[in-house]
Amino acid sequence: MKRISRRSFTLMAATAASVCAAESLNAETVVRRLQTELGGDWPSTGPDGFKAGDPAIVVKGIATTAMATLEVLKSATKANANLVLTCEPTFYGRAEGRGLDDPVLSAKHEFIENNRLVVFRLRDHWQARKQSEMATGLASALGWSAHRVKNDDALYEIPHATAEETVALIRSKLNLRGGLRAVGDRKAAIRRVLLHPGSMTPAIMWQRYSEVEMIVAGEVREWENTHYAADMFTAGEKRALVTIGRVVSEDPGMRVCADWLKTVVKEVPSQWIRVGDPYWRPA
Numbered sequence: 409m410k411r412i413s414r415r416s417f418t419l420m421a422a423t424a425a426s427v428c429a430a431e432s433l434n435a436e437t438v439v440r441r442l443q444t445e446l447g448g449d450w451p452s453t454g455p456d457g458f459k460a461g462d463p464a465i466v467v468k469g470i471a472t473t474a475m476a477t478l479e480v481l482k483s484a485t486k487a488n489a490n491l492v493l494t495c496e497p498t499f500y501g502r503a504e505g506r507g508l509d510d511p512v513l514s515a516k517h518e519f520i521e522n523n524r525l526v527v528f529r530l531r532d533h534w535q536a537r538k539q540s541e542m543a544t545g546l547a548s549a550l551g552w553s554a555h556r557v558k559n560d561d562a563l564y565e566i567p568h569a570t571a572e573e574t575v576a577l578i579r580s581k582l583n584l585r586g587g588l589r590a591v592g593d594r595k596a597a598i599r600r601v602l603l604h605p606g607s608m609t610p611a612i613m614w615q616r617y618s619e620v621e622m623i624v625a626g627e628v629r630e631w632e633n634t635h636y637a638a639d640m641f642t643a644g645e646k647r648a649l650v651t652i653g654r655v656v657s658e659d660p661g662m663r664v665c666a667d668w669l670k671t672v673v674k675e676v677p678s679q680w681i682r683v684g685d686p687y688w689r690p691a
Contacts (some may be wrong), residue, residue: 433675434524435465435491438470445672446533447691456533457499460517461526467491470678472666474658476527478516480681485523490678493665495658503606534665535606541668542605542661545659546624549660550581563619564601571596571648578650586687589655591637592648598622602627605657608633613649622648626657 439458443450443585450456469489484492498516499505507514518528528682535542540561547553557563568573568631570649572594579588580594608625610632617623617640628634628651639647659682669678 411501413519415556433467433673434464435461435467435528436489438467439463439528441672442530442669443533446537448533448536449535453548454587455531457528459494459504459527460520461524463526464668465490465526467526467676469676470666470673471681472662472669472678473528474662474683477592477683478519480534480683481516481519481523481525481527483681484525487679487681489677489681490523490525492527493662493669495529495534495662496529496584496655497529497533498527512601514683532664534661541664542658543603545552545660545662545664546603546605548646548664550578557600562581562603564603565649566601569598570594571598571622574601575648575689578624578652582656582659584652585689587653587685588625588650589634590648590650591634592622593642593646596621596648598648605661607654607684612634613637617647621646622650624650624652624657626654627651635670653687654684659683 430477437459458653467490469487470493471484471487471489472479473484474494475496476498478647480494481492484490484609497504498512521526543561544553544556547556552564552566555564555566570576571592572591575588575590578584579623598621600622602616602620602623604625606626608623608628610629613623613625613628613633613636622624627631628649633649637647640647663680663682666678666680
């Protein structure tokens with residue numbers, strides 16, 4: 409019989425222990441760990457929670473995304489990531505498609521089931537963290553991290569540029585097609601920018617518009633915010649409103665989430681899957 413050195417035995421034991429730990433790490437265990445790290449209450453009636461798949465499934469890899477589209481789920485399957493953490497609903501609404509008899513919903517459920525995926529929505533508790541990773545993640549994607557105004561994760565003093573030049577930079581950095589919209593003075597001098605990923609209410613816009621030359625939001629209600637910005641331009645204000653799409657604006661923040669997960673769940677790999685801009689670029 410071949411003699412095994414103490415060092416080899418230790419390595420083998422460590423490897424075996426690691427394999428056993430990974431095998432026992434199911435989706436429910438991962439989520440409990442996240443809940444402990446993030447804290448707060450997790451009511452069953454809240455938006456965060458399991459949305460599809462069996463929580464008892466052993467996790468091979470984790471993917472974070474702004475929205476678990478069918479394309480994202482296919483990418484997760486190819487990447488061997490069977491636990492998907494999504495910011496936005498998987499089934500197109502807060503109710504997650506309950507009570508609807510729809511072929512698209514059925515196809516999505518079937519894909520999740522056939523590929524043994526588990527989908528967990530992580531929105532409120534991720535956005536509730538002291539530092540707004542959704543805003544700082546977007547700033548990082550735009551190359552503005554070093555320009556943050558002290559004590560305000562949403563406010564940035566960027567290098568001087570016109571509104572038109574700033575919009576071109578945003579389009580290029582985020583690889584946008586037709587989803588970007590801008591209202592206001594094209595030639596306005598831009599220095600201070602407010603970043604608001606997700607959906608921005610009129611109250612927030614009206615409260616903070618005077619602090620900056622440009623607001624970059626995910627989405628707004630057109631008949632309120634957009635035409636308010638248009639009327640400001642008509643009245644002579646040198647400001648601009650840019651919307652890039654709700655999911656696009658949340659993409660970078662979920663990339664930060666994947667990096668954070670690597671410090672919390674070390675047994676399996678975590679990665680970010682980009683959703684991107686779904687719109688055609690106008691001809």
